[in-house]
Amino acid sequence: LTPVLAVDHVKKVYTTGTRHVEAVRDLHFDVARGELVCVVGPSGAGKTTLLRCIAGLMDVTAGEVRLEGSAISGPPRGMAVVFQEYGRSLFPWMTVRGNVELPLKEKKVPRARRTVLVDEALATVGLDHVHDSYPWQLSGGMQQRVAIARAVAYEPHILLMDEPFAAVDAQTRADLEDLIRELWARLRVTVLFVTHDIDEAVYLGERVLVLSNSPTVVLEDVRIDLPGE
Ligand code: ADP
């Protein structure tokens, strides 16, 4: 069975003038369909580098990233990313509905189907009543729910999350973590969730990849038995 995501012996060297920084040395793992994988490591462990390579925002120095078996070059379709800075990722001049719908327009999803996907996604994240609000009228936690709805509506092969809850308060963060677990269990989306917080990784993931400090390799690949599953 082809994994959704294959990170195949990826190496990334940053070159600035004559200086070379080997950020990622030999990163190697697969993510199977329906997995919820957390990637955890301290600052400087190469998490951002890894995500940029997976999202096709940066070329790898050696090795290969494959999505559904095809090598990635440039930003691929079929991925949705939720970033830490919700304020940066939503367009303030568009309504909530407009923000969630935009990637579907770019994907050329027909209008009637777009309406269904947007309504379902917003209901899924518990935001039935704010379709016509603007992001700046919502709390940080609600804005992050909009970003999650937008990612889910896109029906991605894999949902990438880059420290998505680092900027919200503890209670909101706990609520959002539960929301991700619930979405994952219900929709069976494949999730790669990156965090520097080991507690969050262990709480959220059914599998946790622990990265070493640079140059990055996978130190541990742990499966976690979730209660009630
Ligand atoms: P993390 O996201 O886990 O904090 P990064 O991927 O940002 O880790 O960084 C991994 C390593 O690569 C660190 O040593 C960092 O200093 C280095 N690095 C990251 N980006 C660059 C860059 N643009 N140029 C040079 N070195 C970089």
Ligand code: ADP
């Ligand atoms: P993170 O929040 O993931 O830890 P960082 O604060 O490490 O991110 O990095 C912020 C930005 O600085 C990124 O664009 C990263 O590529 C860049 N960067 C990190 N380390 C270096 C470095 N040693 N040299 C140049 N750029 C770097």
